[in-house]
Amino acid sequence: MHTLLGLSSTLLVTLGSYLTLSILYRVGSWSQRRGVQFFVLIVPIVSLGIGIGGLHHFTGRPCLSSAPSWDSLLGVALPLGMGLVALGALGLGVVRLTLMARVVARSGMSAGPELQSLTDDLAERLGAAQSRVLLCAYDRPLALTYGMFRPRVLLSTWIVEHLDRRELEAVLVHELEHVARRDYLMVWLATMLRDAFFYVPTSWAAYRQLQHEKELACDDVVVGATHRPLALASALAKVRLHAVEGPRFGIAQPLVGVEESINGRIERLLATPRPTTRTGRSHRGIFRVSIPALIGLLMLEAVNVTLILAAMGCGPALLLGKLF
Amino acid sequence: MTSEPDISVFRPDRPGIRKVLGDLEAEIMELVWARPVGQGTTVRDVFEILYERRRIAYTTVMNTMARLAKKHLLQVEKQDQAYIYSPNLTQQEFVSRFVSRILEDLFVSFSGATLEGVNALPDPQVAAQVRQQLDEIARRRAVEESE
Numbered sequence: 083m084h085t086l087l088g089l090s091s092t093l094l095v096t097l098g099s100y101l102t103l104s105i106l107y108r109v110g111s112w113s114q115r116r117g118v119q120f121f122v123l124i125v126p127i128v129s130l131g132i133g134i135g136g137l138h139h140f141t142g143r144p145c146l147s148s149a150p151s152w153d154s155l156l157g158v159a160l161p162l163g164m165g166l167v168a169l170g171a172l173g174l175g176v177v178r179l180t181l182m183a184r185v186v187a188r189s190g191m192s193a194g195p196e197l198q199s200l201t202d203d204l205a206e207r208l209g210a211a212q213s214r215v216l217l218c219a220y221d222r223p224l225a226l227t228y229g230m231f232r233p234r235v236l237l238s239t240w241i242v243e244h245l246d247r248r249e250l251e252a253v254l255v256h257e258l259e260h261v262a263r264r265d266y267l268m269v270w271l272a273t274m275l276r277d278a279f280f281y282v283p284t285s286w287a288a289y290r291q292l293q294h295e296k297e298l299a300c301d302d303v304v305v306g307a308t309h310r311p312l313a314l315a316s317a318l319a320k321v322r323l324h325a326v327e328g329p330r331f332g333i334a335q336p337l338v339g340v341e342e343s344i345n346g347r348i349e350r351l352l353a354t355p356r357p358t359t360r361t362g363r364s365h366r367g368i369f370r371v372s373i374p375a376l377i378g379l380l381m382l383e384a385v386n387v388t389l390i391l392a393a394m395g396c397g398p399a400l401l402l403g404k405l406f
Numbered sequence: 407m408t409s410e411p412d413i414s415v416f417r418p419d420r421p422g423i424r425k426v427l428g429d430l431e432a433e434i435m436e437l438v439w440a441r442p443v444g445q446g447t448t449v450r451d452v453f454e455i456l457y458e459r460r461r462i463a464y465t466t467v468m469n470t471m472a473r474l475a476k477k478h479l480l481q482v483e484k485q486d487q488a489y490i491y492s493p494n495l496t497q498q499e500f501v502s503r504f505v506s507r508i509l510e511d512l513f514v515s516f517s518g519a520t521l522e523g524v525n526a527l528p529d530p531q532v533a534a535q536v537r538q539q540l541d542e543i544a545r546r547r548a549v550e551e552s553e
Contacts, residue, residue, distance in 0.1 A: 248547075310550075312543055312546055312547045312550060313547070315543050316540065316543045316544065316547060319536060319539050319540040319543055320540065322536050322539075323533065323536045323537060323540060326528055326529060326532045326533045326536055327528050327533050341532075348539065348543075352543070352546075
């Protein structure tokens with residue numbers, strides 16, 4: 083029964099997440115979609131909470147005395163394991179952050195005043211906060227934002243050398259939008275949540291969607307701000323050409339996925355010169371989907387816990403007595 | 407029955423069949439393959455052509471052709487008083503055999519690395535498609551700029 087409680091709460095979370103993801107097609111705005119995806123990633127915390135809370139409640143209580151030993155063992159081992167995995171994911175997230183900070187500190191150097199002033203002008207045009215641009219000597223395409231609270235834009239020398247001015251502008255606007263959306267922080271948190279709840283299949287689906295859609299959202303902002311989708315498409319095609327022509331030792335499979343994703347973005351930019359999805363940053367819509375979903379899930383979990391406890395002989399009245 | 411050609415060296419820095427054959431061996435094989443199918447050749451035929459290109463001893467050509475026969479690249483037949491040499495394999499068959507042989511050897515010795523290397527080879531078809539895509543974007547950009 084204790085095992086059943088842990089498994090059923092995880093199953094309920096998974097089902098709830100599936101339902102939430104399945105209504106995502108009705109959400110039009112990128113930021114709202116991101117909010118819902120993040121909700122799906124964070125909601126397994128409920129089942130972890132129930133598991134850990136169950137540990138506190140059951141240990142040494144009469145509920146356990148009638149349970150078979152394997153059930154008691156699993157009832158303790160499952161939430162403990164879930165908690166340890168979550169702690170491990172947190173540790174891994176911190177290690178990732180530290181490694182990234184080291185790599186940027188070691189290889190990043192200040193971009194020249196020309197590139198910095200171009201970035202500042204673009205940030206002003208976008209109405210976004212100004213960001214520092216760093217360059218790293220790397221003969222491969224690389225453009226990313228880095229930093230939790232004051233994100234910076236990191237470009238490789240390949241990008242500066244191989245892209246013309248319009249293409250470079252498009253790439254910079256794309257990266258500045260990542261800064262404005264705080265994508266680095268979001269992806270860092272999302273990666274930790276995905277790792278912490280790797281056993282929940284919807285975590286992987288939501289994570290993939292989040293990663294893919296953040297690029298599309300920033301592409302749309304480039305189109306809206308510069309009115310030059312072809313410049314961004316051209317920059318992406320150059321990156322794609324470099325990816326398919328260059329050696330792919332050791333990372334052949336991941337690169338295939340990246341290459342397909344870049345091609346999808348190019349085709350999208352070529353087919354739709356104007357963004358088809360609203361790019362507002364309102365958070366109201368997120369709550370419209372997430373709050374009812376969360377309330378519904380919590381109610382279902384409460385019913386689930388009550389029913390299972392009743393079956394175990396720890397009825398709701400007894401539960402209340404033990405909790406308070 | 408055709409015997410397998412004896413390939414004992416592979417020099418990646420050399421072009422074409424010279425990766426697995428010496429310069430003179432490759433030159434002789436090219437001359438033998440250039441002759442009509444089914445028509446053999448003698449050491450003297452090959453020597454006369456090579457002698458026009460550079461001063462070379464008859465015995466050098468003879469020994470090299472004998473070595474090629476020993477390596478199963480040529481087969482030799484005695485007709486009247488002359489030895490007639492003919493190729494055991496066509497040039498395409500020979501290339502295909504030595505490539506298979508080298509790949510097989512690499513797979514046996516370094517299966518993981520060889521597989522990774524083969525997977526990592528750029529796909530020329532995809533690269534051509536992307537270049538075409540880039541040209542199309544450049545053309546559309548030029549039109550857009552001129553408007």
